[in-house]
Amino acid sequence: MAILNILHYPDPRLHKVAKPVDQVDDEIRTLAANMAETMYAAPGIGLAATQVDVHRRLIVVDVSENKDDLRVFINPEIVTAEGAREGEEGCLSVPGVYDKVERAESITVKALGLDGKPFKLDAEGLLAVCIQHEIDHLNGVVFVDHLSRLKQNRIRLKLKKRARETM
Ligand code: GNR
Ligand code: NI
Numbered sequence: 001m002a003i004l005n006i007l008h009y010p011d012p013r014l015h016k017v018a019k020p021v022d023q024v025d026d027e028i029r030t031l032a033a034n035m036a037e038t039m040y041a042a043p044g045i046g047l048a049a050t051q052v053d054v055h056r057r058l059i060v061v062d063v064s065e066n067k068d069d070l071r072v073f074i075n076p077e078i079v080t081a082e083g084a085r086e087g088e089e090g091c092l093s094v095p096g097v098y099d100k101v102e103r104a105e106s107i108t109v110k111a112l113g114l115d116g117k118p119f120k121l122d123a124e125g126l127l128a129v130c131i132q133h134e135i136d137h138l139n140g141v142v143f144v145d146h147l148s149r150l151k152q153n154r155i156r157l158k159l160k161k162r163a164r165e166t167m
Contacts, residue, residue, distance in 0.1 A: 004038045004052040008163065009094045010034035010156045017142040018048075018055045021074050028058065032072045035060045040067060044092045046130040048137030051093050059134035062159045063126045071121075073111035076135055079120070080108040087129055089143045096162075097155050103132045143144060 009015055021028055031054060039047040046061040057075045062068075079157055083105030090098045106124040109131055114120055123131055132141060144155050 001038045002034045003041050003120050006038065006042070006047075006092050007053055009091075009142055009159055011093075013053055014050060014093055014137070014142050016050065017140045018050055018057045018138040020057050021112070023028055024074055024112055024114065028056075028074065029114055031056075032058060032060060032074075035071075036062075036070055039092075042092050043067075045126070046134045047092065048134045050137045051138070057138050059131070059138065061127065061134060062131050063130055066093075072114050073109065073131070073134075074113070074116075076109050076111040076131065078104075078107050078132070078135065079110050082106050085129075089129070089133060089142050091133070093137075093142060094144055094155065094159065097144065097158070099143070099147055099151065101133075101143050103129050107131065109135075132148045165167060 005028050031049065035049065035052060036048050038052065045063045046059065049056050049058040059073045059076060061071045081104035084102055085105045086100050086102045088098050089101045105128065107128045108120055108122050110118065110120050
């Protein structure tokens with residue numbers, strides 16, 4: 001296993017649209033294991049392949065308290081979305097920045113598992129928020145893209161400054 005490098009906003013690679021996984025093979029299973037290790041080490045509650053510069057439609061999520069409920073979604077698609085909720089979000093690609101984003105309250109997501117078999121899952125609460133946040137990443141969308149232009153510019157300056165200081 002390996003810890004992968006996480007891209008930081010405003011890296012243009014975070015805006016690439018990921019391509020579907022055409023075959024769930026050992027390469028994909030290794031990527032999922034390495035992404036899970038990277039997510040737990042960070043620590044975070046989710047990670048999209050886009051964040052580790054792999055532009056394939058694969059996300060890992062674990063919103064459990066004990067970090068013992070890993071979920072892997074390959075080619076995830078939201079098939080139904082209901083309600084709306086506003087909640088504070090953060091992102092491993094935008095360290096130190098937290099702000100409110102509106103998301104659907106409950107969703108049904110369809111995906112392939114690590115065995116290559118399709119499944120559907122109903123999700124609400126933090127799990128639903130996290131899945132929406134991760135699918136956004138696969139579409140090249142970072143949570144700050146949901147904020148005002150003014151906030152985006154401030155965040156961009158702050159992270160560029162911090163990147164300079166830590167070189
Ligand atoms: O660790 C994370 N926490 C989080 C909190 C609120 C809403 C979304 C998230 S996802 C984030 C990890 C991450 O950046 N995934 O892409
Ligand atoms: Ni994120």
